[in-house]
Amino acid sequence: MTARHAKELLYDSEAALRLVDSAIEDLRTLPRITGTVADPTANGDVRDILSSSGSLDLVGLSQILAQSYGEIVKVLGSLRESRSVLERTAVEKLHHTHDKLREVTNATQVAATDILDGLDRAVALVDDMDSKANDRDADGAADLRNKLRDELFSLMGCMQFQDITTQQLTYASSVLTEIESRLSQLATILDPTALQVAAVATVPSGSSGAVTFDAMASMDHAESRQAVADQIFDRSRA
Amino acid sequence: MRFLVVDDSATMRRILVNSLQRIGFPDTVEAEDGQQALEKFDASISFVITDWNMPVMSGIELARTLRAHGNGKTVPILMVTTRSVREDIVTAVEAGVNSYIVKPFTPQVLKEKIEQVLSSAAAPTN
Numbered sequence: 001m002t003a004r005h006a007k008e009l010l011y012d013s014e015a016a017l018r019l020v021d022s023a024i025e026d027l028r029t030l031p032r033i034t035g036t037v038a039d040p041t042a043n044g045d046v047r048d049i050l051s052s053s054g055s056l057d058l059v060g061l062s063q064i065l066a067q068s069y070g071e072i073v074k075v076l077g078s079l080r081e082s083r084s085v086l087e088r089t090a091v092e093k094l095h096h097t098h099d100k101l102r103e104v105t106n107a108t109q110v111a112a113t114d115i116l117d118g119l120d121r122a123v124a125l126v127d128d129m130d131s132k133a134n135d136r137d138a139d140g141a142a143d144l145r146n147k148l149r150d151e152l153f154s155l156m157g158c159m160q161f162q163d164i165t166t167q168q169l170t171y172a173s174s175v176l177t178e179i180e181s182r183l184s185q186l187a188t189i190l191d192p193t194a195l196q197v198a199a200v201a202t203v204p205s206g207s208s209g210a211v212t213f214d215a216m217a218s219m220d221h222a223e224s225r226q227a228v229a230d231q232i233f234d235r236s237r238a
Numbered sequence: 239m240r241f242l243v244v245d246d247s248a249t250m251r252r253i254l255v256n257s258l259q260r261i262g263f264p265d266t267v268e269a270e271d272g273q274q275a276l277e278k279f280d281a282s283i284s285f286v287i288t289d290w291n292m293p294v295m296s297g298i299e300l301a302r303t304l305r306a307h308g309n310g311k312t313v314p315i316l317m318v319t320t321r322s323v324r325e326d327i328v329t330a331v332e333a334g335v336n337s338y339i340v341k342p343f344t345p346q347v348l349k350e351k352i353e354q355v356l357s358s359a360a361a362p363t364n
Binding site: 153156157159160161162163164166167211212213214216217218219222225226228229230232233236237 | 245246247249250252253256257260290291292293296319320321322323324327328331337338339340341342343344345347358
């Protein structure tokens with residue numbers, strides 16, 4: 001709701017600002033009036049000049065100013081609301097992004113530790129095999145080789161962190177890009193002549209299609225999440 | 239028995255293929271997304287293992303497309319994904335996925351799920 005709401009508010013603000021701009025432009029296109037109002041004593045009676053201009057009188061001017069004032073009040077209200085919505089969504093998303101980045105740090109740390117532990121065990125097994133190389137215990141040797149194979153194979157499973165942390169980082173990148181885009185929109189509304197910041201590319205080099213990711217991807221609590229999936233599938237089979 | 243392994247992550251495809259070899263299923267075909275999987279899918283494929291989030295065509299679209307056509311109607315489909323929100327899992331059930339693994343997984347879980355699906359393959363699905 002919030003993202004769409006923020007966008008609508010920004011569009012409303014932009015439309016209202018355009019109305020104000022248009023009203024002010026109307027005033028600017030009346031040189032005799034603006035000149036006269038700026039220095040009424042130098043040009044005689046203001047009412048006479050305005051009436052003789054044939055295009056606008058003081059009543060009309062006050063209507064334009066009142067209309068502009070009303071629009072400006074609306075814009076300010078809309079901008080306050082936009083700011084509040086943007087603040088809420090940005091803070092919420094940034095918190096989630098922060099959590100995901102912290103998870104990346106933890107996941108890489110855990111994976112590195114698991115891999116190093118596995119390598120230690122593998123090296124110990126190779127040492128064990130060396131020390132028993134002259135034994136004629138074929139079963140014992142086969143058992144050691146199987147243990148070594150299991151140990152090396154389990155290291156491969158640790159590498160799943162790469163897929164999951166990639167998704168977490170892609171999510172973080174998408175949040176930053178979205179915030180950048182919203183800030184850019186806001187800057188454009190406040191100052192249409194402001195330099196448009198080029199959007200950061202979201203597709204990593206080498207990728208041929210759109211980037212896809214799961215914003216909730218996590219290395220944590222895999223067993224309990226698997227249990228939920230099992231429960232739903234068991235129920236569907238029943 | 240030939241497995242079609244579908245995942246946009248080369249690392250995950252490699253882990254899955256190695257795990258399959260390890261548990262006794264060395265015959266595998268790989269695809270990077272749902273579209274490529276459909277192109278590689280033929281009568282020789284007896285099991286599909288797919289990720290969910292992929293470019294071009296997602297795993298859930300792949301499951302729905304397979305279930306709508308020929309050999310795909312009955313081929314066992316195992317979803318291996320990070321998505322673990324209840325609604326997503328229900329969506330997978332409704333798309334005709336036979337079993338579901340949440341990443342990260344252990345080879346033991348992969349083996350159990352494959353055996354479970356194969357043992358119930360004789361019974362009609364959906």
